Amino acid sequence: MNIKSRAILISLSFAGFLVSCSPQEEVYRLALAVPLTGDIAAMGLGMKRGADLAVEEVNKQGRFGRVIELKAFDDRADPKEAVNVANQIVSDNNIAAVIGHFNSGCSIPAAQVYARKDLLMITPGATNPKLTLQQLEPAWKWNKVIFRVNTTDDVQGQFSANFLFKKFKLKSVAIVHDKTPYGQGLAEEFKKQFETNGGTVLSFDGISVGDKDFKALITRIKTRRPQALFFGGIYNEGGLLIRQARELGLNSAFLSGDALQTNEFLKLAGESAEGSYITNVGVPPEKIPSAQAFLEKFKAKYPGVDIQPYDHYSYEATMIALLALEKAGITQGSKDFNRLKMIEFMKALRYDGVLGQTEFDEKGDTKNKAITVYKVQSGKFIPQDF
Amino acid sequence: MFVQQLINGLALGSIYALIALGYTLVYGILLMVNFAHSEIFMLGAFFALGALSLSWVSGLPAFMQLLLALLLAMFASAVTGALIERVAYKPLRHASRLAPLISAIGVSIFLQNLVFLFVTNQSVPFPRIVPLWHLELGNSQISSLQILVIAVSFLLMGFLRFFIQKTSLGKAMRATAGDRMMAEFSGIPTERIISLAFLIGGALGGAAALLNGMYYGSIKYNMGFLVGIKAFTAAVLGGIGNVTGAVLGGLLIGILESLGAGYIPGGSEWKDIFSFAVLILVLLVRPEGLLGERVSEKV
Incomplete structure (x- = not known):
C-alpha cells in the first residue's frame, strides 16, 4: 500500500x-x-x-x-x-x-x-x-x-438628530466616529438627518479604536464652538473622549448611541459623563x-x-x-x-x-422601531421623554 | 490654538520620552530592542493602581499618595525589568542577536496575556489623585494634570542626565555602552551595569505609566502596545542608544501628532501616520537618527 x-x-x-x-x-x-x-x-x-x-x-x-x-x-x-x-x-x-x-x-x-x-x-x-x-x-x-x-442605526441616528434639533433647538454639532461600520454608520445617519433638519455639521472626524489621546482633536473642535458633540462608537473611546473634552473645557451637550449605555462608560468617564444623552434601541426593560x-x-x-x-x-x-x-x-x-x-x-x-x-419585515428587521434616550444623572441612565 | 496644541503635544511627548529612554538605555548597552518594555509600562500602571488602592495609601493627602504611588510603581517596574533581563535575556547573551529579540517578543505576549487572564480584560478607571484646575495662558489653558506630567517627566529626565554624566556609575554605564569588552577589562562589572540599565529603564517606564494612568483616567492590558511602538519610534528618531535623542524624539512625536490631528482636516484619522512618516523621512536622510552617531558595524 x-x-x-x-x-x-x-x-x-x-x-x-x-x-x-x-x-x-x-x-x-x-x-x-x-x-x-x-x-x-x-x-x-x-x-x-x-x-x-x-x-x-x-x-x-x-x-x-x-x-x-x-x-x-x-x-x-x-x-x-x-x-x-x-x-x-x-x-x-x-x-x-x-x-x-x-x-x-x-x-x-x-x-x-x-x-x-x-x-x-x-x-x-x-x-x-x-x-x-x-x-x-x-x-x-x-x-x-x-x-x-x-x-437599526438609521432609525437611531435620525432619532438622535431630531432629538437635538427639536427638543433643544441645537443647530450646530461636531461629529466624531470610530471608523467602524457601527460607529461611522451611526454618525453618518445622524449627520444626514441633522443636515436635512437644517442644522450645521461643523466637523466630521474619525478616530482609531484603541487610541487614548483625543486632546488635539478636541482642541480643534473647541475652536469651532459646537453646541453639541455627537460620538459614534463604543464605550472605551466614548468614555475617554468625553472625559478629555470636559478637561479641556469643551462644554457642549454630548450625545451618543447604544454602545455607551453601560456602566463601563460611566466608570471610564467618571463625573464627565454627567448630563450626557445616550440613545438606545428599544424601550428600557423596566418599562415593558x-x-x-x-x-x-x-x-x-x-x-x-x-x-x-x-x-x-x-x-x-x-x-x-x-x-x-x-x-x-x-x-x-x-x-x-x-x-x-x-x-x-x-x-x-x-x-x-x-x-x-x-x-420581521421583508429584510428580516424587526418592525419594532422604538428608540429611547437616556440622560446620565448621578451616575445612572435615566430614560427621558421625547 | 497653536499654543494649546503645543501644550497637548508636550504632555503626550513627555510620556513618550520617558518610555523611549527605557528602549534607548538598553539598546545603548546590549544593542537589542527590548520589546517587552511596553509591557513593563503596562504592568507599571497596574502596580500604581494597586499601590493607590492600598488602604494605608488611600487615606493620605493627595501629594503623599502621588509620591508613594510613583515610588512604588517605579520600584516594582524596575524590579520587573531586571527580572525579565535575568530570565529571558541573560541566558541568551552569547546567542545570535535574533534570539533575545524573539525572547523579548515572547515575554511581551506572555505578560499581556497574564494580565488579560488573571487581572482583567476590561479598561479599569484610574484615579486622578490631584485636583483638576486650569491655568489660563492667553487663549490657551494648561491643566494641572498636564503640568504634573510635564514637570515629573522633566524632573526624572534631569535626574537621569545627572546620573549618567556626573556619577561614577553613570560613567561606568557610558563605558559599557562604548565598548563592553574594554570596560570589563578595566574592572567594570558589566553584567551589573546591564542590570542597572534595565532597572532604570523599568523605573522610568513605571513613572510614565502612573502619569499616563492619571492623564487618561483608564488603564488596560493592551495599553502598552501602541504607546510602546510610538516610544520606540521616538527612540529611533532621536538616534537609538542616545539618551538626549530619545527625549527629543519623544517630544517631537508628541507635538507632531497633536499638530497633525489639530490642523490637518480629518487629521485625527491619520494621527498615527504622522509620526511614522516623519520617522521614515528622517531615516532616509539620517539613518542614524537625529542625534545618533554613525558607528561602524561592530565585529
Whole structure:
C-alpha cells in the first residue's frame, strides 16, 4: 500500500467516524457568537448571561425531547475572527441556529457564511442597516437567513438628530466616529438627518479604536464652538473622549448611541459623563410589563451583576430561535431538523416577549422601531421623554 | 490654538520620552530592542493602581499618595525589568542577536496575556489623585494634570542626565555602552551595569505609566502596545542608544501628532501616520537618527 492510498484510507475512516458519531448526540445546539474577550467583552458576557437564562428556562420546561445546549463562541469583536468562528459553527451539524454577532463589522461577513448553509442567524445587537440589506443585493445568491431583533442605526441616528434639533433647538454639532461600520454608520445617519433638519455639521472626524489621546482633536473642535458633540462608537473611546473634552473645557451637550449605555462608560468617564444623552434601541426593560419577569429572573440568577444593554435582546433572540426550532425545525420521529422550514417560520412570526411585540419585515428587521434616550444623572441612565 | 496644541503635544511627548529612554538605555548597552518594555509600562500602571488602592495609601493627602504611588510603581517596574533581563535575556547573551529579540517578543505576549487572564480584560478607571484646575495662558489653558506630567517627566529626565554624566556609575554605564569588552577589562562589572540599565529603564517606564494612568483616567492590558511602538519610534528618531535623542524624539512625536490631528482636516484619522512618516523621512536622510552617531558595524 503506498502512502497516498493509505492517507485516503485514513481520511475515509476518519470521515466515517464523524458521520457515524454525530447524529447520536442527544442534544440540540444553539451557537452564541459574541465578543467574550477583548475591548467590549462586557457587552458580550452580558449577552451570554441573557442567552444562558433563556436556555436554562427552556430546558426546565422540557419542551424538547433533548437537552438544549448553548455553545458560546468568541469572535473578539474582530471581523476576521468572526468569519473563523462562523466556519466552525457551520461545521457542527447539531447547531440549529446562531445568536449573534454583536458588532456590525463582524455580523456582515459572518452572515454570508451562515447563509451558504441555510443556518438561521438572529442578531441581538448589530445595528448597521447593511447587515440585512445585503440580502437584497443581486450578489446574494442564498436564502435570507438573517433576522434582527433590535432597531437599526438609521432609525437611531435620525432619532438622535431630531432629538437635538427639536427638543433643544441645537443647530450646530461636531461629529466624531470610530471608523467602524457601527460607529461611522451611526454618525453618518445622524449627520444626514441633522443636515436635512437644517442644522450645521461643523466637523466630521474619525478616530482609531484603541487610541487614548483625543486632546488635539478636541482642541480643534473647541475652536469651532459646537453646541453639541455627537460620538459614534463604543464605550472605551466614548468614555475617554468625553472625559478629555470636559478637561479641556469643551462644554457642549454630548450625545451618543447604544454602545455607551453601560456602566463601563460611566466608570471610564467618571463625573464627565454627567448630563450626557445616550440613545438606545428599544424601550428600557423596566418599562415593558412583559420584561419584568425577565428582570426578576436575571437578578435571581446573577445577584449583584449589572444588566448590560443587550442582555434582554440576546434572551429574546434565543427564545425566538428555540421557538423556530420547536415549531418548524423538528420533525417528529426524525433526529435531524429542517433549516429551511425554520427560516420560513421566522418570516411569519409574531412573538410577544421581553421586547414587546416582534415581527420581521421583508429584510428580516424587526418592525419594532422604538428608540429611547437616556440622560446620565448621578451616575445612572435615566430614560427621558421625547 | 497653536499654543494649546503645543501644550497637548508636550504632555503626550513627555510620556513618550520617558518610555523611549527605557528602549534607548538598553539598546545603548546590549544593542537589542527590548520589546517587552511596553509591557513593563503596562504592568507599571497596574502596580500604581494597586499601590493607590492600598488602604494605608488611600487615606493620605493627595501629594503623599502621588509620591508613594510613583515610588512604588517605579520600584516594582524596575524590579520587573531586571527580572525579565535575568530570565529571558541573560541566558541568551552569547546567542545570535535574533534570539533575545524573539525572547523579548515572547515575554511581551506572555505578560499581556497574564494580565488579560488573571487581572482583567476590561479598561479599569484610574484615579486622578490631584485636583483638576486650569491655568489660563492667553487663549490657551494648561491643566494641572498636564503640568504634573510635564514637570515629573522633566524632573526624572534631569535626574537621569545627572546620573549618567556626573556619577561614577553613570560613567561606568557610558563605558559599557562604548565598548563592553574594554570596560570589563578595566574592572567594570558589566553584567551589573546591564542590570542597572534595565532597572532604570523599568523605573522610568513605571513613572510614565502612573502619569499616563492619571492623564487618561483608564488603564488596560493592551495599553502598552501602541504607546510602546510610538516610544520606540521616538527612540529611533532621536538616534537609538542616545539618551538626549530619545527625549527629543519623544517630544517631537508628541507635538507632531497633536499638530497633525489639530490642523490637518480629518487629521485625527491619520494621527498615527504622522509620526511614522516623519520617522521614515528622517531615516532616509539620517539613518542614524537625529542625534545618533554613525558607528561602524561592530565585529
